[in-house]
Amino acid sequence: MTERAAGPRARSDDLTAKARIRREALHLFAEHGVGATSLRTVAASAGVTVGLIVHHYGTKEALCDAVELEVVDLFAEAIASVPVADRPAAELVAARDVAVAEMLADNPAVVDYLRRAILHGGGDRKDLVSRLTELTAQQVHDLRSAGLASTRQTVGEQVVTIMVRQLGRLFLQPLVDRIAEEFDDLAGLPRPQLLVSLTR
Amino acid sequence: MTERAAGPRARSDDLTAKARIRREALHLFAEHGVGATSLRTVAASAGVTVGLIVHHYGTKEALCDAVELEVVDLFAEAIASVPVADRPAAELVAARDVAVAEMLADNPAVVDYLRRAILHGGGDRKDLVSRLTELTAQQVHDLRSAGLASTRQTVGEQVVTIMVRQLGRLFLQPLVDRIAEEFDDLAGLPRPQLLVSLTR
DNA sequence: TAAAAGACTGTACACATGTATAGGAAGTGC
DNA sequence: GCACTTCCTATACATGTGTACAGTCTTTTA
Numbered sequence: 295m296t297e298r299a300a301g302p303r304a305r306s307d308d309l310t311a312k313a314r315i316r317r318e319a320l321h322l323f324a325e326h327g328v329g330a331t332s333l334r335t336v337a338a339s340a341g342v343t344v345g346l347i348v349h350h351y352g353t354k355e356a357l358c359d360a361v362e363l364e365v366v367d368l369f370a371e372a373i374a375s376v377p378v379a380d381r382p383a384a385e386l387v388a389a390r391d392v393a394v395a396e397m398l399a400d401n402p403a404v405v406d407y408l409r410r411a412i413l414h415g416g417g418d419r420k421d422l423v424s425r426l427t428e429l430t431a432q433q434v435h436d437l438r439s440a441g442l443a444s445t446r447q448t449v450g451e452q453v454v455t456i457m458v459r460q461l462g463r464l465f466l467q468p469l470v471d472r473i474a475e476e477f478d479d480l481a482g483l484p485r486p487q488l489l490v491s492l493t494r
Numbered sequence: 495m496t497e498r499a500a501g502p503r504a505r506s507d508d509l510t511a512k513a514r515i516r517r518e519a520l521h522l523f524a525e526h527g528v529g530a531t532s533l534r535t536v537a538a539s540a541g542v543t544v545g546l547i548v549h550h551y552g553t554k555e556a557l558c559d560a561v562e563l564e565v566v567d568l569f570a571e572a573i574a575s576v577p578v579a580d581r582p583a584a585e586l587v588a589a590r591d592v593a594v595a596e597m598l599a600d601n602p603a604v605v606d607y608l609r610r611a612i613l614h615g616g617g618d619r620k621d622l623v624s625r626l627t628e629l630t631a632q633q634v635h636d637l638r639s640a641g642l643a644s645t646r647q648t649v650g651e652q653v654v655t656i657m658v659r660q661l662g663r664l665f666l667q668p669l670v671d672r673i674a675e676e677f678d679d680l681a682g683l684p685r686p687q688l689l690v691s692l693t694r
Numbered sequence: 695t696a697a698a699a700g701a702c703t704g705t706a707c708a709c710a711t712g713t714a715t716a717g718g719a720a721g722t723g724c
Numbered sequence: 725g726c727a728c729t730t731c732c733t734a735t736a737c738a739t740g741t742g743t744a745c746a747g748t749c750t751t752t753t754a
Contacts, residue, residue: 311731329530332711343733348713350731412669423669427676450677454686457673462666466658466690469612469623469665473657476627477650486654489691490666511701532741543703548743550701699752710741718733724726 312350314340320361324406328358362411362422365404369429372397383442387456390433394460405464412465430456455492462490512550514540520561524606528558562611562622565604569629572597583642587656590633594660605664612665630656655692662690 309317318339322331333354337344351357372393378386398405411422430453437443443452466488474480509517518539522531533554537544551557572593578586598605611622630653637643643652666688674680 327527327529329527333713334711344712345715345734346732352713354712412672423672424676427673431676448677448679450674450680451686453677454670454673454680458666458670458688461669462688465669466662466666469661470654470658470692472612472623473627473654474650476624476631477648477653479648480650480654486651486692488658488662489693491689491691492670492686493689533743534741544742545704545745546702552743554742695754697752697754699750701748701750703746703748705745705747707744708742711739712737713739714735714737716733716735718731720729720731722727722729724728 311340311342311346315342315347315350315357316360316364319357320364320407321403323358323361324403324410327410328354333357361407362425365407365422366425366429368397368401368404369394369426373429373433378440383437383444386437386442391456391460398464408461409465409468427453427457458490458492463488466490511540511542511546515542515547515550515557516560516564519557520564520607521603523558523561524603524610527610528554533557561607562625565607565622566625566629568597568601568604569594569626573629573633578640583637583644586637586642591660598664608661609665609668627653627657658690658692663688666690 315336319331319336322336322339333344333347336357337347340347347357351360373390376386376389376393408422431449434443434449434452434456438445438449447455467485470486470488474485515536519531519536522536522539533544533547536557537547540547547557551560573590576586576589576593608622631649634643634649634652634656638645638649647655667685670686670688674685
């Protein structure tokens with residue numbers, strides 16, 4: 295996991311400057327996009343100079359990679375947090391979905407960041423979506439070798455299904471909210487909720 | 495609609511330089527985002543100098559506005575293209591959905607641009623999502639006063655439903671495609687299709 | 695034909711960006 | 725005490741950015 299051990303000169307925050315940089319970067323990247331966030335903005339938010347960012351991460355892209363790795367870590371932690379007790383596969387999968395959903399609810403910046411990451415991909419770069427796909431594929435393989443997952447679909451189909459179920463609603467919900475925001479008659483009411491499913 | 499009348503010095507393309515600038519801007523903004531696209535890139539793609547962009551649009555934000563207005567125009571044209579013949583409301587709405595879907599299929603850049611636009615909003619600026627919402631609300635009002643739309647839901651609910659149906663799948667499909675892309679076993683098969691619906 | 699208007703270019707400028715680097719401050723091991 | 729590493733600041737620089745503007749060419753108007 296990412297290092298939490300307070301190095302020499304830990305700040306009052308209990309977070310290392312290095313960690314603070316990553317955290318602020320995640321928030322700013324999520325809110326304004328990576329391209330629109332300058333290292334100086336990150337530095338100011340973290341109460342640090344630009345030089346230190348360079349010292350710790352070398353380049354902006356490397357900082358971005360570090361942020362993405364932390365995001366993947368959060369997913370991995372959430373999944374790992376639910377015990378693989380002896381129970382039906384469907385229940386285990388559902389429990390994992392819940393754990394991931396809770397993690398995302400606790401870290402809204404992750405959701406925003408992810409939403410952006412989906413748009414930028416495509417290149418051959420090892421990006422966030424690829425890494426999360428890997429993580430999910432690993433999850434499916436584990437379930438299969440434990441005899442807990444159906445083998446009637448291909449692995450690919452199962453991975454797509456899981457990821458869409460976990461992420462789909464989160465990505466589309468802001469559209470619904472943005473639109474609903476423009477109507478007074480929807481002000482008090484609970485927001486309409488999205489239902490996302492897959493057909494072959 | 496946006497001016498197509500060839501001004502003085504129309505190029506071989508049949509498009510005015512001004513129109514070409516807007517078109518290239520749309521494509522580049524859609525592909526790389528507004529922030530990551532410089533006016534010089536737009537100028538080069540349009541075979542024009544930066545000065546001319548400034549001459550025609552004044553500022554980058556104004557160019558961006560012009561692009562968005564053209565996108566809204568495309569939606570309005572698509573909707574207006576289907577005659578309001580005497581037929582059941584459901585059929586009319588469905589026909590409009592098809593027209594919009596066809597327009598989007600013909601202009602993939604519009605889809606990409608829109609997908610990005612959803613993320614950036616929030617501010618008080620009159621942005622694309624607001625404008626499209628207005629357009630859809632107008633559509634709903636027209637249907638209502640022609641006695642073609644149910645009045646059992648609020649206008650807001652109807653607008654959200656229409657927009658989500660029209661746009662939802664398009665926004666999420668790239669996620670599905672990106673993930674599917676990572677699996678060889680899905681290479682030949684048709685991509686899984688998304689189904690997006692709303693619950694209250 | 696002369697003049698006004700608009701399309702268009704090229705250059706210049708102030709500013710923000712990412713990165714490099716020299717050096718100071720603070721902790722650790724001997 | 726001293727070297728040594730790590731954390732951190734400050735300054736500098738090359739490059740890319742949006743915008744401004746003076747001037748040229750072309751079309752339109754009269």
